[in-house]
Amino acid sequence: MSLNYAARLPIDASGLPMQGYPASKVANVVWKVHTALASSVITLNEKTTVLEVGAGGGAVLMRWVPTTENASIAGYKASIVSSGLGVANFDHSIPAGTVRRFVVPIETLPTASILATHAGPNLANGLYQRVAWIASSAETNASILATEF
Numbered sequence: 001m002s003l004n005y006a007a008r009l010p011i012d013a014s015g016l017p018m019q020g021y022p023a024s025k026v027a028n029v030v031w032k033v034h035t036a037l038a039s040s041v042i043t044l045n046e047k048t049t050v051l052e053v054g055a056g057g058g059a060v061l062m063r064w065v066p067t068t069e070n071a072s073i074a075g076y077k078a079s080i081v082s083s084g085l086g087v088a089n090f091d092h093s094i095p096a097g098t099v100r101r102f103v104v105p106i107e108t109l110p111t112a113s114i115l116a117t118h119a120g121p122n123l124a125n126g127l128y129q130r131v132a133w134i135a136s137s138a139e140t141n142a143s144i145l146a147t148e149f
Contacts, residue, residue: 005125006049006103007149022101023050023149031146039080039134041065044104046120048148049127054099058135058142061090065130066107080134093136104128 007023028045044051053062061080080090094100110126122129135142 050149054145056143
């Protein structure tokens with residue numbers, strides 16, 4: 001079964017979905033990270049179901065971070081690692097000068113206790129709550145711009 005939790009595409013005057021356009025709603029949160037040489041882990045807003053990430057000046061690596069990964073437990077892997085040694089820990093690569101939109105994937109099935117709290121659509125649908133990202137190279141002008149919808 002597929003859940004319909006992501007923001008809908010805008011509809012044109014003839015009733016057709018407008019592919020490639022963002023959802024017609026105001027952003028929940030915006031992020032701007034300049035020269036992201038160390039991976040950053042951010043927590044998504046409880047209303048976020050769609051994430052738009054732009055890579056300026058260099059490619060960006062991104063990873064969905066499960067709630068089971070916590071800095072206080074052994075095997076913490078929330079950071080992103082990429083090297084010529086074959087070590088990789090990322091889900092998406094966003095080329096320089098481009099913007100990619102992601103529907104936040106489901107991490108776990110929501111529990112009745114979460115549904116009872118009237119949580120936002122992110123929590124209510126058991127979506128990933130954290131994302132890690134880093135510029136894929138040591139570009140001094142690399143930046144990450146992100147918008148949560």
